[in-house]
Amino acid sequence: MWIHRIFLYFVAKSGVLRASTILRTNAMPLDPALNSLGIAKPVAQTRVVVAMSGGVDSSVVAAQLKREGYDVVGVTLQLYDHGAALAKKGACCAGRDIHDARRVAEEMGFPHYVLDYENTFREAVIDEFADSYLAGATPVPCIRCNERVKFKDLLETAKDLDADCMATGHYIQRKMGLYGPELHSAADANRDQSYFLFSTKPEQLAFLRFPLGHLQSKAETRALAAEFGLGVADKPDSQDICFVPDGNYAKVIEKLRPDAAQPGDIVDMNGTVLGQHPGVIHYTVGQRRGLGVGGLGEPVYVVRLDVDNRRVIVGPKSALATRRVPVREVNWLGDGPFIDQTERQIRVRVRSSRPPAEAILRPLSATEAEIELLNAEEGVSVGQACVFYETESSRVLGGGWIWRGR
Template identity: 80%
Template sequence: MTLTAATRTDARPTELNSLGFAKPPAQTRVVVAMSGGVDSSVVAAQLKFEGYDVIGVTLQLYDHGAALAKKGACCAGQDIHDARRVAERMGFPHYVLDYENKFRESVIDEFADAYLAGATPVPCIRCNERVKFRDLLETARDLDADCMATGHYIQRKDGPLRAELHMAADPNRDQSYFLFSTTQQQLDFLRFPLGHLVSKAETRALAAEYGLSVADKPDSQDICFVPNGDYAAVIEKLRPGAADPGDIVDREGTVLGQHRGVIHYTIGQRRGLGIGGGEPLYVLRLEPETRRVVVGPREALSTRTVAVTEVNWLGDQPFEGEIPCLVRIRSTRPPRPAILRPLLGRRAEVELLDPEDGVSPGQACVFYETEGTRVLGGGWISLRRRPAA
């Protein structure tokens, strides 16, 4: 069983290696971002087996003994040890870089501040954007690498004009939602050798084939620095006093009850409101300035128009006019038909052809081509423009 690069769409007279370079693997240096999990370990092991000049790099993102860390999280403690063991077994150099301060400044602090502002952030995207695909990628260039490889389940394909980003072959493992902010320059340098695999079982089989100790290691769950998925506890630790109580009100402002802190609630939430009787109520809006949680019936959650900021565009056509596409507004939801209308300043308006419930500021809105698997880019959801008619 071997890993292969994405199928090329352009014919070239010079034979290319599996990473797309016109030279032998032994003359191709590749830095592998190793989290200590099975995916990145398999990438490093397979590339070394194929004869590439592999260098493994692991980022220490926080102190595993600190309160923010948890057992089974990536990029700390045991995971660094596991990455080192893989490098020793396969015979390639491995380095650990201390990125704790950068990770806190670029990811954790913004995560806490976004929750305090009433948004629902996705810190894994910021980590890829600001740490792994920016700082670590520059380190790979400093090491004279030809490319950097990761264990993400997404595909990079050479199109007729440029490298393209595509969904993974296995829709259950696809991570395109978390990688929409990858720029064209970064994509030219990155490789994703697992993207074509059709199941995680194939990855684990490869790990066993190479005798890697992580072959049966469980996948990491939730956000790496949030123990047991308790977001509020992390925010309270980072921002003391963040959980001040306030009013739960309806759309007219009538007080229906009290809450224990805006950070405990998300858009679309129904359970745990503490309001008994009557029709089911859902969180419609968070107002951190007044410490109010606004609730209402489910139909009031329905949204047709979504405002998007910080757009990263990877499509071949100019980012202008009206662009038919598919969009995904949460990682757990499938792409759905929409019209993308670019605006000035890396902003856009997305019109959903069918309304969506629970569109939350701070989440990502990722654009896909209407037919096929290509990722066209994406942006961050800001305040909703207006509800569905």
Template identity: 80%
Template sequence: MPLDRAEALNSMGFAKPPSETRVVVAMSGGVDSSVVAAQLAEEGYDVVGVTLQLYDHGAALAKKGACCAGLDIHDARRVAEEMGFPHYVLDYENIFRDAVIDEFADSYLAGATPVPCIRCNERVKFKDLLQTAKDLDADCMATGHYIQRMMGEKGPELHQAADSNRDQSYFLFSTTKDQLDYLRFPLGHLPSKNATRELASRYGLAVADKPDSQDICFVPNGNYASVIEKLRPGAADPGEIVHVDGRVLGTHDGVIHYTIGQRRGLGIGGLSEPLFVVKLDVENRRVIVGPKEMLSTRTVPVREINWLGDQPLMSQPEWHVSVKVRSTRPPRDAIIRPISATEAEVELIVAEEGVSPGQACVFYETGGSRILGGGWIWRG
């Protein structure tokens, strides 16, 4: 039986007028979240903007391409003033340091290649901020992420963004089913980032031409090593560069300056074959190098799995899916063999290079857009 006018769902999925629907918008100060807030305000929703100050406000004032500090907080506040809705800034520096930055440093020092943006979404934005939204009696929380929430037979599902070049599903695999029930992603259906900027111009937002953030917010210019040295003094102790056959080829100024798969900047020129970093022996301060073929692997151990499938992960001995082991790579065919509800071995049908502990392995429906979850690669 069709819904009458009074029962029709609004664009956020609620059977009431937008004016009676409170939406907390997570505002980073960038163009994406600003457009979400402006669009919902224009549609008549009861919008409340919330920005998290995640790290040192003063140190970030002049940093371009950051978020959640300094000028970006100012930009978020200005959008709220222009569009006429309340805006709050919450000091989450201590939470962010404990939940994201410290683990990033420790993981990097252990020879992993961490992805702190995923932990930030998981432990800060979609946990503490989401709880804040509920405390404000919001019906839902909206963000500027490029990903889609679609209703399926068994509730809301997570799907890739319409624009594959902007898709952020790799960074959102740990979104739980309960969180997905409360979250909204109004930009996920847009065909391109240009469409977002056109909306920003239409709303008259000063951030319409603001550049996208490129680096991890607390890592200026992508220089991980310098940040680790500040967080963990003495982390850059020198050591040996060793070939897999045992030959000592040179010395280095700290394991933290190297990543799995690295070829350039090894400082061991004059060799007949190109060599790559294949392992980081942190305990013995050794950088292990070898030929490119040693970077290839088909077996990927994964733990801390967040499963979003309709049936429990352990309900089948194996799942034929597609997976991403790096954010910049397309999904590739694979088989998941569950060990427990949160741990599995993933077999890649075609071997991939540079699979590194600390990165995420994200599961996708083969031939479709649905995200089935994912986990953390935990050993090489």
């Protein structure tokens, strides 16, 4: 591939003033032979590829590592149509963000490259997103993007560029344990992104660095951006999925899959027809607003989507309560093979917006498990991730994808 032949030689200039390490790779061994990234090389000879989205987080990572004297190379992925992206505010990897990433690289004096990953992103992320919604699931494309694009293809590209590691602006911690690198939640629970990174493989974790994970607040990140004089210091955070304008999933699905929205019935849990809907793709489990079936005496929620019969099943909030959650495609980050694990108590998150809850993990095979929630949760949805955490630490043990089970 052409990018594998990019010729990159960027030697750090002598006389760089090394700032005190405000950002650090968390819990690295106190070995004088290792630099602040835990690599046994002089700082100036350590090449770091920084995945730059154009936002403040990854920009601060790149700027700080450059300030420390590392051989920094910035890489930004163009994930979808450049022209369409320019019209959308608040999305990562859009045209405006590519420009911002390039500007930071120019200001700090390190090379920056934009890689065209549109085809890869569509095949690995967008197509599955559309198909999952059509099947009545609630997918999480950001996880698939990290798993299949950023921490796979981009990581391999970083290695092809002779990088010693790849750094990102994610809020999560990498700590050294008895058996190697471990994944831990971020110090700031409000910024923690461990839910979106549970599928990181151990071999990827060995190459990755997350310098923001120990910070206590986003305010610290913005203060660093201002200290470095970065133009993105006050840039708003991205709120939506990057390819979904204004959070309107159904509009994107209809564009990707014409004629996908077929009308049908809204029914109660006994099958009684309460109204009609314009298409199952407009609904998700747990939804209350916009159902158009008032006058029932109590609020009702979407409790299930019957895609085959084009029915939206609604019921009382109590019908959403779930105790047993089947998961598959388990990625295990704990010690020892997953198949050798015994039943144990852990904490789990079944949605990104919820705190970890107490649960029992029961492995069923090398890639499947059953989760028993000690306290029932509402709105557990097929297609969402179920992420595992240790009960008495911040360690991420992995996770899997929620499905309907056998």
